[in-house]
Amino acid sequence: MTDSTSTERLGMRLGYRFNLVGMSAVGIILLWTGIALFAPRIIPHSVGEIVDTDYFGPMSRDLWFGSDYLGRDIFSRILMGARYTLGISLAAVTIACFSGVALGMTAAVAGGWYDSMLSRFLDALNSIPSKLFGLVVVAAVGSSIPALIGTLSVIYTPGAYRFARALAVNVNTMDFIVVARIRGERLPYLIASEILPNILGPVLADLGLRFVFIVLLLSGLSFLGLGVQPPYADWGALVRENIAGLPFGAPAVIFPSLAIASLTISVNLLIDNLPRRIRDRGAE
Amino acid sequence: MTVNLVEIRNLRVEATTDAGRRVEIIKGVDLDIARGEIVALIGESGSGKTTIAMTLMGYARQGCAITGGEVRVAGMDMVSLSEAERAKIRGTCVAYVPQSAAAAFNPALTIMDQVTGVARIHRLMSAAEAQAKALLLFKALSLPEPETIGNRYPHQVSGGQLQRLAAAMALIGQPKVVIFDEPTTALDVTTQVEVLRAFKSVTAQHNIAGVYVSHDLAVVAQIADRIVVLKDGTVQETGTTDQILEDAQHPYTRQLLAAFRPKTQQRAPDNDGATKRPLLEVDNLTVGYGPRSRDGQPLINAVQAVSLKLDRGRNLGIIGESGCGKSTLARAIAGILPAHAGNIVFNGRELGKAGRNRTRNELREIQIVFQHADTALNPAKSVGDILRRPLTFYHGMRGKARDARVNELLDLVRLPKSVRHRLPGELSGGQKQRVNFARALAAEPTLILCDEITSALDTVVAAAVVELLKELQRELGISYIFISHDLSVVEAICDEIIVMYRGQKVEQITTTRLSAPQHPYTRLLFSSVPKLDPDWLDNLKQDADELRAYSQR
Numbered sequence A: 001m002t003d004s005t006s007t008e009r010l011g012m013r014l015g016y017r018f019n020l021v022g023m024s025a026v027g028i029i030l031l032w033t034g035i036a037l038f039a040p041r042i043i044p045h046s047v048g049e050i051v052d053t054d055y056f057g058p059m060s061r062d063l064w065f066g067s068d069y070l071g072r073d074i075f076s077r078i079l080m081g082a083r084y085t086l087g088i089s090l091a092a093v094t095i096a097c098f099s100g101v102a103l104g105m106t107a108a109v110a111g112g113w114y115d116s117m118l119s120r121f122l123d124a125l126n127s128i129p130s131k132l133f134g135l136v137v138v139a140a141v142g143s144s145i146p147a148l149i150g151t152l153s154v155i156y157t158p159g160a161y162r163f164a165r166a167l168a169v170n171v172n173t174m175d176f177i178v179v180a181r182i183r184g185e186r187l188p189y190l191i192a193s194e195i196l197p198n199i200l201g202p203v204l205a206d207l208g209l210r211f212v213f214i215v216l217l218l219s220g221l222s223f224l225g226l227g228v229q230p231p232y233a234d235w236g237a238l239v240r241e242n243i244a245g246l247p248f249g250a251p252a253v254i255f256p257s258l259a260i261a262s263l264t265i266s267v268n269l270l271i272d273n274l275p276r277r278i279r280d281r282g283a284e
Numbered sequence B: 001m002t003v004n005l006v007e008i009r010n011l012r013v014e015a016t017t018d019a020g021r022r023v024e025i026i027k028g029v030d031l032d033i034a035r036g037e038i039v040a041l042i043g044e045s046g047s048g049k050t051t052i053a054m055t056l057m058g059y060a061r062q063g064c065a066i067t068g069g070e071v072r073v074a075g076m077d078m079v080s081l082s083e084a085e086r087a088k089i090r091g092t093c094v095a096y097v098p099q100s101a102a103a104a105f106n107p108a109l110t111i112m113d114q115v116t117g118v119a120r121i122h123r124l125m126s127a128a129e130a131q132a133k134a135l136l137l138f139k140a141l142s143l144p145e146p147e148t149i150g151n152r153y154p155h156q157v158s159g160g161q162l163q164r165l166a167a168a169m170a171l172i173g174q175p176k177v178v179i180f181d182e183p184t185t186a187l188d189v190t191t192q193v194e195v196l197r198a199f200k201s202v203t204a205q206h207n208i209a210g211v212y213v214s215h216d217l218a219v220v221a222q223i224a225d226r227i228v229v230l231k232d233g234t235v236q237e238t239g240t241t242d243q244i245l246e247d248a249q250h251p252y253t254r255q256l257l258a259a260f261r262p263k264t265q266q267r268a269p270d271n272d273g274a275t276k277r278p279l280l281e282v283d284n285l286t287v288g289y290g291p292r293s294r295d296g297q298p299l300i301n302a303v304q305a306v307s308l309k310l311d312r313g314r315n316l317g318i319i320g321e322s323g324c325g326k327s328t329l330a331r332a333i334a335g336i337l338p339a340h341a342g343n344i345v346f347n348g349r350e351l352g353k354a355g356r357n358r359t360r361n362e363l364r365e366i367q368i369v370f371q372h373a374d375t376a377l378n379p380a381k382s383v384g385d386i387l388r389r390p391l392t393f394y395h396g397m398r399g400k401a402r403d404a405r406v407n408e409l410l411d412l413v414r415l416p417k418s419v420r421h422r423l424p425g426e427l428s429g430g431q432k433q434r435v436n437f438a439r440a441l442a443a444e445p446t447l448i449l450c451d452e453i454t455s456a457l458d459t460v461v462a463a464a465v466v467e468l469l470k471e472l473q474r475e476l477g478i479s480y481i482f483i484s485h486d487l488s489v490v491e492a493i494c495d496e497i498i499v500m501y502r503g504q505k506v507e508q509i510t511t512t513r514l515s516a517p518q519h520p521y522t523r524l525l526f527s528s529v530p531k532l533d534p535d536w537l538d539n540l541k542q543d544a545d546e547l548r549a550y551s552q553r
Helices: A002-013 A020-042 A074-110 A112-126 A130-141 A145-172 A175-183 A187-223 A235-241 A243-248 A251-272 B049-055 B083-089 B111-115 B117-121 B127-140 B159-171 B189-205 B217-223 B241-246 B251-258 B326-334 B360-365 B383-395 B399-412 B417-421 B429-442 B459-476 B487-493 B520-527 B544-550
Strands: B006-016 B022-033 B038-042 B064-073 B094-097 B177-181 B209-214 B226-231 B234-240 B280-292 B298-310 B315-319 B341-346 B366-369 B447-451 B479-484 B496-501 B504-510
Touching: A020 A074, A020 A251, A074 A112, A074 A145, A074 A187, A074 A235, A074 A251, A112 A145, A130 A145, A130 A187, A145 A187, A175 A187, A175 B383, A187 A235, A187 A251, A235 A243, A235 A251, A243 A251, B006 B049, B022 B049, B022 B064, B022 B234, B038 B049, B038 B217, B049 B064, B049 B177, B049 B209, B094 B159, B111 B117, B111 B127, B111 B159, B117 B127, B117 B159, B127 B159, B127 B189, B159 B177, B159 B189, B189 B217, B189 B520, B209 B217, B217 B241, B226 B241, B226 B251, B234 B241, B234 B251, B251 B459, B280 B326, B298 B315, B298 B326, B298 B341, B298 B496, B298 B504, B315 B326, B315 B487, B326 B366, B326 B447, B326 B479, B360 B366, B366 B429, B383 B399, B383 B417, B383 B429, B399 B417, B399 B429, B429 B459, B459 B479, B459 B487, B479 B487, B496 B520, B504 B520
Parallel strands: B038 B209, B038 B226, B094 B177, B177 B209, B315 B479, B315 B496, B366 B447, B447 B479
Antiparallel strands: B006 B022, B006 B064, B226 B234, B280 B298, B280 B341, B496 B504
């Protein structure tokens, strides 16, 4: 406890307040990032190697998280899976939110036919079922990690666009936007400097939610054979392929689920508890 | 047995800031209210007047708490009661009329449902009795069509009517004390007269005591028996209305009074060089909203064929009630809302109707300052960033020269340099309006359009802002077009005044001839401005025909 209060005091001195929940969320995210980076060096067994004679084996000294439906080591598979889940989801969510938010703000500021065209086009894109879309892509360009990232980004861009546009439309009616326009400002300045800082909070919260959706969709797409190929698997795929172990209470299905939960909950807790600037400077 | 209906003793209220620091916002206030007496709490924003009024209901805003003292209402101490007991008292013994009735009514329910809600919640009477009672109150508050107005929804009545309906809602539980929280601040002067009259007669009729929170001394003078002047959470001065108005002791009270005194204005000497080109000439400008019909007319014409002329270094006032098109006119001149007919000639050159058809230099020369500094300043950018942008944009300034100019600008509007690093949300209303103004000055314009820039400010602060504008004009030779619904402000700064009504210019008058307006609407408008005389409202005689002809209520 003394430790946390001292770090809190340090944050206060810097003019920011960062609470304990936010800091533990950062800790978990950093832990997973570290694992993703160094996974090949720390895994005890190879991911494809069958090390257990039984399937859905229990936790043991050798196999920490038990074995999967083929008798492979789940612990190693989760550590390696972190690379795909973290890497692909993070890349996809970044691309989806960046393009969605940029287009959304542009549409809100520009308005008129540009807004209508873009909105209808992205609505149309939104109406295509995501898994079907994934199948079409894999049929067209084959499966690879870049294709997977691209597909996930395209699927989640319309949502981010709608969200950002709705926020930006509200900000766009404020007087300070009128002042900037009548000063003669151009579009890039308006969106980057006047609108973005005002919608950043909700946009980040949306990013956190979208990250969770992408992690879940990723597992579904892997099942369809798009992207992460066996013997490698992302966490979602690990849950799915071991789902048969559920009646036996196999650790093979529980631990990947816990991994997904810990990452997605941490991302959201971090976004909800970002360091906040202390406005009341008189307290120092 | 207590003599007074309300006795507040040594009241303390504390707020907790986001750094966990506790700040005392009410510092030991004593206050008594007798039965049937109306006491006004007056002071600038942040003086704690609303906070004190709210403690009568045992309520403190989020993040605040009553930490000491007692608030006895009809013998019960609101501070020590439980929340459930307070809820019983609210509405039946103490009631509240909010500043913005529009925000206080639920748009999805009929007015009658909401007015009789208090009776229903406290099970005071049957629904039929409550409706009969509401009808009596509607009549007492001189609402139009009292029989049917209850069936309407809040958006179907005007602001002045809604404010009176909020009073009806407060009065239906037959409270002993009513808290009026700046109930007329958002209304036009002609509407304010009616609402004040209604409040005054109803409270007298039912012998209701009241707390009237306001920053407008002239309004308070009409309705209050006693005035309590507050500053920084302490009582500065208490006295009967006459005492305060005639023999104010405290410097702050005198400042408040001084803001009402007619101002002597030094005018620029009349240049009778008639050959001089006017700075701005607006000719038959028509502006409207909505889709255009086949002949190019918009759906609604907000400004119809208005012409005006402004000489360099002179000021023009535009006054009228809300909805008369005065702001639309300013927006059309600035190029925000393109006019669809007429000409705007600035400095001898015809300007494009829309801002995008004007050159950067033309845009620079006309700056507009908006009423709400809250929305006119980007809440996510520091004051320094806000002021730096026009310097870079129009003058290409960078680095040290730009920082020096920012300091100069802050100095011009009498703000300390330290506010550079602050966000607009951390400034007071008056400070924000100064930043708003400094941004316009940064462009080095020749004409500034001021759209109601003082109406969101307290009397004393507004007077200071107007004083600042005059000084800047002397130093920099800027011209202003000053839009307001407040005659006294316009009078203080303008050489000529245009009176607008329903999108048309009804009269143009010089400030020296203000006492003799020609047009009946101008007469009505001018006579509705409250005066410091406590008998003003009672003696005010307005021509009933004129009232009817020009009231949009």
